[in-house]
Amino acid sequence: xxxxxxxxxxxxxxxxxxxxxxxxxxxxxxxxxxxxxxxxxxxxxxxxxxxxxxxxxxxxxxxxxxxxxxxxxxxxxxxxxxxxxxxxxxxxxxxxxxxxxxxxxxxxxxxxxxxxxxxxxxxxxxxxxxxxxxxxxxxxxxxxxxxxxxxxxxxxxxxx
Amino acid sequence: xxxxxxxxxxxxxxxxxxxxxxxxxxxxxxxxxxxxxxxxxxxxxxxxxxxxxxxxxxxxxxxxxxxxxxxxxxxxxxxxxxxxxxxxxxxxxxxxxxxxxxxxxxxxxxxxxxxxxxxxxxxxxxxxxxxxxxxxxxxxxxxxxxxxxxxxxxxxxxxxxxxxxxxxxxxxxxxxxxxxxxxxxxxxxxxxxxxxxxxxxxxxxxxxxxxxxxxxxxxxxxxxxxxxxxxxxxxxxxxxxxxxxxxxxxxxxxxxxxxxxxxxxxxxxx
Numbered sequence: 326x327x328x329x330x331x332x333x334x335x336x337x338x339x340x341x342x343x344x345x346x347x348x349x350x351x352x353x354x355x356x357x358x359x360x361x362x363x364x365x366x367x368x369x370x371x372x373x374x375x376x377x378x379x380x381x382x383x384x385x386x387x388x389x390x391x392x393x394x395x396x397x398x399x400x401x402x403x404x405x406x407x408x409x410x411x412x413x414x415x416x417x418x419x420x421x422x423x424x425x426x427x428x429x430x431x432x433x434x435x436x437x438x439x440x441x442x443x444x445x446x447x448x449x450x451x452x453x454x455x456x457x458x459x460x461x462x463x464x465x466x467x468x469x470x471x472x473x474x475x476x477x478x479x480x481x482x483x484x485x
Numbered sequence: 486x487x488x489x490x491x492x493x494x495x496x497x498x499x500x501x502x503x504x505x506x507x508x509x510x511x512x513x514x515x516x517x518x519x520x521x522x523x524x525x526x527x528x529x530x531x532x533x534x535x536x537x538x539x540x541x542x543x544x545x546x547x548x549x550x551x552x553x554x555x556x557x558x559x560x561x562x563x564x565x566x567x568x569x570x571x572x573x574x575x576x577x578x579x580x581x582x583x584x585x586x587x588x589x590x591x592x593x594x595x596x597x598x599x600x601x602x603x604x605x606x607x608x609x610x611x612x613x614x615x616x617x618x619x620x621x622x623x624x625x626x627x628x629x630x631x632x633x634x635x636x637x638x639x640x641x642x643x644x645x646x647x648x649x650x651x652x653x654x655x656x657x658x659x660x661x662x663x664x665x666x667x668x669x670x671x672x673x674x675x676x677x678x679x680x681x682x683x684x685x686x687x688x689x690x691x692x693x694x695x696x697x698x699x700x701x702x703x704x705x706x707x708x709x710x711x712x713x714x715x716x717x718x719x720x721x722x723x724x725x726x727x728x729x730x731x732x733x734x735x736x737x738x739x740x741x742x743x744x745x746x747x748x749x750x751x752x753x754x755x
Contacts, residue, residue: 366646368662368665383669396676400645401647
C-alpha cells in the first residue's frame with residue numbers, strides 16, 4: 326500500500342530546517358522557490374511496516390514568528406516537524422506559543438519537535454534543556470546526520 | 486712589419502678609447518648579472534609563498550574589485566548607450582532571427598503534417614469551415630497548427646496538496662512535488678491577496694499555462710501549451726466538469742493508477 330502525507334517543517338530562521346531535509350531527502354526542487362514564495366516542496370518515500378509513506382515535505386522559510394507565515398501553508402498538514410536550534414535560546418524560548426500558533430487550526434496534526442545542531446552544544450546542556458523545555462524533543466544534527474533519519478521515520482509511523 | 490701587423494697596430498691606435506669603454510661596459514654588465522643572481526639566491530620569500538599570495542589575490546580580487554568594476558561598467562554603459570546598442574544590436578538581431586526561423590520551422594512542420602493528411606475527414610471539415618465562414622483555408626490551417634494542447638493534468642487535494650491522480654504527456658518532474666508546489670503557489674496567492682472567495686485561475690509562463698479549476702475538496706490543474714482560445718477554454722471547462730460529475734462518487738474508491746487512466750481516456754477527446 327502507498328499513502329501520501331503532507332508534512333510541514335517550520336521553525337525560526339537559521340535553525341537548520343533545510344539542512345535537515347537535505348540530509349533526509351535526495352529528490353528536491355530548486356532552492357529558489359523557497360525565497361520566492363516562502364516554501365519549498367521536497368519528497369521522501371519511507372517504508373513503515375510494509376506501507377510506503379510518501380512524505381511531501383513543505384519546508385517553510387524561517388520567520389521570527391509563525392504568525393507571519395501564510396496560514397494556508399499549514400492547512401491540511403498531517404504532520405509538523407518543528408525545528409529549533411539547541412545553541413540559540415531565542416529559537417526555543419517561545420516554543421509553546423509557536424507550535425500553538427501553527428497547530429491551532431489543525432488539532433489532529435502529528436507534531437515532532439527537533440532540537441537541531443546537537444554537534445554544536447555540550448551533551449550536558451542538551452540534558453538540561455530536556456528538563457527545562459516543557460515539550461519533549463529529539464536532538465538532531467543535520468551536520469553529522471545524527472538522529473535525522475529516525476526523526477522523520479518516527480513521524481511517518483505516527484501519521485499512519 | 487707585415488701588412489696584417491700594421492693593420493692591427495692602426496686599429497689599436499684608432500679605437501683605443503672605444504676599446505677601453507667597451508671593457509668598462511662589459512665589466513659593469515658582469516657586475517649587474519652577479520648582483521641579480523645574488524638577490525635571487527638570497528631572497529627571503531620562497532616560490533611557494535609567492536604562489537600562495539598570487540592564489541589568494543585571484544580569490545579575493547572578484548570580491549574586492551567586483552563592485553568597483555560593476556559600478557564602472559554601469560557608468561560606462563549609462564554614458565555610452567549608443568555604443569552599447571551598436572555593439573549589441575547585431576548579436577540580439579541574430580538571436581531574434583534565429584528564434585523566429587526556428588518557430589517558423591516548427592509551424593511549417595505542423596502545417597506539413599496537416600497537408601499530408603489533406604484528405605482526412607478533419608481537413609475536409611476545415612475546408613468546409615473555410616467555405617462557410619469566409620476565413621481562408623491557410624489561416625484555419627495555421628490556427629489548427631498552433632492550437633492548445635494538454636501536456637499534464639493533475640487532480641490535487643485542496644489543502645494538503647496531495648496528488649490524487651495525474652496524466653502526463655512526457656513525465657519530466659516528480660508529479661507529487663509539482664502538486665505540492667502548485668498548491669503552495671495557490672495558497673500563497675490566496676493568502677497574499679486575501680481573496681476569501683477568489684481563487685487562482687491561471688498561471689502563465691511564456692507559451693505555457695496552467696489552468697486551475699477549483700472544487701470543494703480538490704482542484705484540477707491542467708498544463709497547456711499553444712494558443713488558448715476562448716473556444717478551447719470552454720471545451721476544457723466542459724470536459725473537466727463532465728469528468729468530475731462522472732467520477733466524483735468514485736474519487737475516493739479508485740486508486741491513483743486507475744483514476745489516472747480514466748483522466749487520460751477522458752481528456753484525449755479534447
